Amino acid sequence: MKTYQEWQALRSHLVLPNQAYINGAFVAAQSGETFDCINPTDESLLAQVASCDSADVDLAVAAAQASFRSGVWSEMAPGKRKRVLQKWADLLEQHQDELALIDTLDMGKSISEMVNIDVPDSLDCLRWSAECIDKLYGEIAPTNSQNLALISREPLGVVAIITPWNYPLMMVMWKIAPALAAGNSIILKPSEKSPLSALRIAQLATQAGVPDGVFNVLPGFGHTAGKALALHHGVGTLAFTGSSRVAGMLMQYAGQSNMKRVWLEAGGKSPCLVFDDCNDIKAAAKGAATAIFTNQGEVCIACSRLYVHSRIKDVFMAELLNAAREYVPGDPLNPSTKMGPLVDKNQFETVSRFIQSAIDEGAKLELGGVPEYQTGQGFFMSPTIFSQANHQMRFVQEEIFGPVLAVMSFDTEEEAIALANDSKYGLGAALWTNDLSRAHRVSRRLEAGMVWINTWGDGDTTVPFGGVKASGNGRDKSWHALEKYTEIKNTWIRL
Numbered sequence: 013m014k015t016y017q018e019w020q021a022l023r024s025h026l027v028l029p030n031q032a033y034i035n036g037a038f039v040a041a042q043s044g045e046t047f048d049c050i051n052p053t054d055e056s057l058l059a060q061v062a063s064c065d066s067a068d069v070d071l072a073v074a075a076a077q078a079s080f081r082s083g084v085w086s087e088m089a090p091g092k093r094k095r096v097l098q099k100w101a102d103l104l105e106q107h108q109d110e111l112a113l114i115d116t117l118d119m120g121k122s123i124s125e126m127v128n129i130d131v132p133d134s135l136d137c138l139r140w141s142a143e144c145i146d147k148l149y150g151e152i153a154p155t156n157s158q159n160l161a162l163i164s165r166e167p168l169g170v171v172a173i174i175t176p177w178n179y180p181l182m183m184v185m186w187k188i189a190p191a192l193a194a195g196n197s198i199i200l201k202p203s204e205k206s207p208l209s210a211l212r213i214a215q216l217a218t219q220a221g222v223p224d225g226v227f228n229v230l231p232g233f234g235h236t237a238g239k240a241l242a243l244h245h246g247v248g249t250l251a252f253t254g255s256s257r258v259a260g261m262l263m264q265y266a267g268q269s270n271m272k273r274v275w276l277e278a279g280g281k282s283p284c285l286v287f288d289d290c291n292d293i294k295a296a297a298k299g300a301a302t303a304i305f306t307n308q309g310e311v312c313i314a315c316s317r318l319y320v321h322s323r324i325k326d327v328f329m330a331e332l333l334n335a336a337r338e339y340v341p342g343d344p345l346n347p348s349t350k351m352g353p354l355v356d357k358n359q360f361e362t363v364s365r366f367i368q369s370a371i372d373e374g375a376k377l378e379l380g381g382v383p384e385y386q387t388g389q390g391f392f393m394s395p396t397i398f399s400q401a402n403h404q405m406r407f408v409q410e411e412i413f414g415p416v417l418a419v420m421s422f423d424t425e426e427e428a429i430a431l432a433n434d435s436k437y438g439l440g441a442a443l444w445t446n447d448l449s450r451a452h453r454v455s456r457r458l459e460a461g462m463v464w465i466n467t468w469g470d471g472d473t474t475v476p477f478g479g480v481k482a483s484g485n486g487r488d489k490s491w492h493a494l495e496k497y498t499e500i501k502n503t504w505i506r507l
């Protein structure tokens with residue numbers, strides 16, 4: 013891992029892409045408009061980036077459609093497509109420090125997380141998806157002997173992908189790797205808060221041999237570029253990661269336009285349950301702190317609701333506060349920093365309002381509180397913990413997307429399950445117990461797409477990632493993600 017000084021030196025040479033990427037080339041937005049990309053650590057201007065709208069969407073869709081219909085990628089032998097994607101992964105690996113640096117500057121997450129998690133996970137996802145694609149066999153249906161029925165998987169066509177800012181490279185890769193591996197032509201609209209790494213990897217994709225028009229990137233706002241993509245009749249499938257509010261709007265846009273298929277990975281308010289049979293309270297407290305303060309709490313699966321058995325509540329709280337104090341906000345380019353600034357002023361103000369509402373509604377502040385903002389000093393916020401919270405409080409029900417934790421207690425397993433499920437979301441859940449039967453029993457009854465036992469957030473490319481209820485309907489990673497970017501066709505032949 014590079015030192016702080018080495019990251020600073022790399023930063024001084026960094027050339028940031030700032031145009032849209034359409035048909036294998038960087039281009040300005042048709043309107044000539046740009047938006048500012050701000051570094052949340054010092055509020056300096058990083059880049060002025062092309063602000064795409066419906067005119068650029070039309071161009072990108074035309075390029076994607078033309079490349080798809082030409083068969084240059086969609087009909088390329090899967091083994092060959094695999095080799096192009098592997099070459100791309102090698103190129104990304106050669107540029108891994110640059111990619112890590114871009115996301116840290118763009119959205120404030122710690123460089124050590126970028127180096128240890130986001131970049132290797134993204135590379136793994138790309139290599140895994142590439143490796144799978146020439147192993148995806150079709151089926152022959154068990155018909156009578158006078159007929160032959162083939163069931164095959166085909167690429168979908170033009171896929172639009174809309175992503176959030178909290179894990180810029182990784183959220184993008186979880187979608188574009190399987191979508192490209194399956195032979196689709198894609199148009200990516202990264203978040204306007206962190207568009208830079210997406211632009212750089214598109215350029216490297218062309219260098220690796222991904223044909224022009226197959227991978228297009230449109231930086232821009234949700235209500236302009238995003239909405240135009242979601243309403244476009246030339247887009248066959250829309251894959252989205254972001255808030256549940258926008259996810260609902262995308263379903264409407266699909267209904268208003270061409271009934272495009274919509275895959276949604278949306279928000280969360282994940283519970284963490286700590287049972288009194290947990291025999292390593294210190295480890296559980298550390299795990300609970302990791303589950304909310306990682307990435308400044310800007311994590312979809314953040315366990316922002318913590319339920320502790322009343323018998324161990326006090327000793328647990330003491331350990332939790334110790335663990336939380338290790339998250340000291342600081343310059344994310346410093347490799348020892350565990351917590352950077354929040355992504356922007358808007359997010360800083362939203363999270364501050366949630367903290368104030370928790371105080372107003374009578375929760376007991378145990379750590380942190382409403383942060384002070386000083387112009388030009390970045391959007392830093394300390395870990396904040398409330399006890400004596402309850403489900404009538406707004407900050408317990410709504411996704412905050414910041415380092416704010418509500419601690420509550422329970423007396424029985426039944427009560428713990430009911431509290432955990434009392435949420436419109438159903439993304440992740442964690443539970444700490446040493447009773448194997450309880451672990452399975454509770455896991456089955458939790459309304460969540462992912463459950464972690466005696467850990468939080470672990471996983472790799474082989475397991476699906478996604479939720480239920482208002483947390484969405486799709487899954488990233490694993491075979492299930494590949495399947496979601498293919499269409500099933502059957503061909504019936506009279507012999």
Ligand code: NAD
Nearest residue numbers: 175176177202203234238239254255258277278279280312
């Ligand atoms: P967001 O919904 O505000 O934005 C997500 C993307 O949608 C951005 O690119 C944005 O420009 C675009 N968008 C906004 N309005 C749009 C519109 N009207 N039409 C089309 N596109 C539009 O979310 P965010 O603030 O970027 O990200 C945070 C959210 O993402 C949180 O809710 C978090 O839980 C969620 N998230 C979910 C997962 C998951 O896997 N389930 C992973 C990461 C983040």
